Amino acid sequence: MSSVDARLQELGLALPEPAAPLFSYVPTVITGNTLYLSGQVSRKPDGSFHTGKVGAGHLSIEEGQEAARSCVMTGLSQIKASIGNLDKVVRVVKVVGFVNAAQGFTDMPKVINGASDLLVSIFGEKGKHARSAVGVAELPLNVAVEIEMIVEIAI
Numbered sequence: 001m002s003s004v005d006a007r008l009q010e011l012g013l014a015l016p017e018p019a020a021p022l023f024s025y026v027p028t029v030i031t032g033n034t035l036y037l038s039g040q041v042s043r044k045p046d047g048s049f050h051t052g053k054v055g056a057g058h059l060s061i062e063e064g065q066e067a068a069r070s071c072v073m074t075g076l077s078q079i080k081a082s083i084g085n086l087d088k089v090v091r092v093v094k095v096v097g098f099v100n101a102a103q104g105f106t107d108m109p110k111v112i113n114g115a116s117d118l119l120v121s122i123f124g125e126k127g128k129h130a131r132s133a134v135g136v137a138e139l140p141l142n143v144a145v146e147i148e149m150i151v152e153i154a155i
Contacts, residue, residue: 004086015077027078040075041143042067055105065114071147090152101135108133
């Protein structure tokens with residue numbers, strides 16, 4: 001068992017099966033020692049989606065954070081499928097988080113903290129990253145959150 005797998009187990013977390021892309025793209029692209037992860041949408045453990053807008057009487061910040069964490073877990077399953085072992089992650093370089101925001105909602109960074117904090121819990125210092133947290137009017141399939149990442153890997 002890899003050290004990252006052991007850490008996931010210690011945290012009581014299990015990676016979902018990597019989902020097939022729903023549209024015309026590939027989940028990851030590797031060039032040199034950089035892995036680009038396509039946007040991962042917020043899925044529940046049963047495979048359904050965390051849907052709806054965050055804020056203004058819709059989903060709470062905490063529900064948005066849970067959706068962001070689910071994006072990370074889905075993303076890590078795609079990364080593992082691509083490189084075989086999450087111990088090959090040298091550094092999470094950048095996270096871009098999109099929040100399906102209700103009109104007037106401005107706490108996108110708090111929502112995406114769900115993803116950022118989880119990455120640090122899993123990878124420690126290697127999980128600290130640059131980040132953007134963006135509110136959008138709509139996301140595909142009405143999901144609550146979408147996360148993409150850039151990751152440095154050992155080749």
